[in-house]
Structure formats: C-alpha cells, structure tokens
Amino acid sequence: DIVMTQSPDSLAVSLGERATINCKSSQSILYSSSNRNYLAWYQQKPGQPPKLLIYWASIRESGVPDRFSGSGSGTDFTLTISSLQAEDVAVYYCHQSYSTPDTFGQGTKLEIK
C-alpha cells in the first residue's frame, strides 16, 4: 500500500498569512502515460464530511476560492492557502488514488494563531 505522510500534524497561522501543508507519498503517484499525479486534497470541518479542494495535484475544484492552490509531482506535494481566512480552520487531508487501496494522509489541523 502507498503510505501518505503529511507535515506538520498541526499548524497555527495568523489571519491573512500563508499556510503550507506538505504531503509525501511512499512511491510515485505520477501516471507517466497521462503525466497526471493522482493526488487530491480535502478540507474537513468539525461535524462535516470532507470536501474536495484540489485534484490531479493542482486543479482547483469548481467553487473553491483561488487562495487555495496545490503543487508538486511524483512523491512530494504541497497545499498552500495564500491568505488565511477564519473559515479555513479545518483539518486537511491528502489522498492518493494511483493504486488500490487508495490511501489518505493522517491529516493536518489548521488553526488561527
């Protein structure tokens, strides 16, 4: 199974500042035939299901604010929130769908400093 490891486990950022969350996969999740990374990011607020933010490592889901961006390829990926808003407080998960079983990172809890 592919292991997804996020860092840090928790993060406190001031309003308006940048937040960066990292995700590393135990093997490459880049499909060479399509040049696509099978990596998604989700946001989960308390008592709610996860919400898709980013897919193919860098494509923003429709309706997601443009302060959210994803980058990376192969085994190393990053989710960046360019200017933290109060409503961004949540737990963020990376997810690989390159191979079955698909697997999630352990989550990163983002709070306001």
Place this chain on the structure above:
Amino acid sequence: EVQLVESGGGLIQPGGSLRLSCAASGFTVSSNYMSWVRQAPGKGLEWVSVIYSGGSTYYADSVKGRFTISRDNSKNTLYLQMNSLRAEDTAVYYCARGHSSGWYEDWGQGTLVTVSS
C-alpha cells in the same frame, strides 16, 4: 444536485451485523464508482471498500471477509453489509462518489457505527 444519504448506523455488540445504506440522487450509482470511507472518533480517513461501475469490488485488508459492498440499481442505492463487527470498526461511515480518476467528488453526511457491549 448530487445527494448521498447514509442510514443504518447504530450501536451494535461485538460479533453483530449491520447493513448500511446510501441513497443517491442526482446521478446513477451504477454508472459511477462508489466507495465507503470511515473515520474513527477523532481519527483520520480510512478507505473501506469500492464497487466499480462494472461491478468489481475491493476491500481494505482490515474488513476483507467480513464486509460486503453492493448496490441496488433499481433503488439507486449503495450498501455495506458488515458482519462480525469489532470494537475497532467503530467509526462514522461515509459513502462517496468517485471520479473516474479516483478522487471523491461527493460525500454523504455519514452514519455512526458504534461497536460496544
């Protein structure tokens, strides 16, 4: 509008059985790949099982041989039959609609399963 509504959770004794349902609207379950993902209290997300549009099914090692995923096309509903339940199966169970490239586009609100004596 896509909607997924889970039901069937509850308190069950170890060794017992439950069947979870996920009623879908706004799309056809049999034309999509559908998964169950669970989340133990205060923990992260764990994939449980998937059924592809062609009918192939896969399971996490932790539930293989105990859980069965299925769908009823006439009811546009996904199911998860859970047998021989253990305390470690306690979690909120979400059904999720997968895009063909694997990410989960839509999630239900979840149903809580508590395995305890």
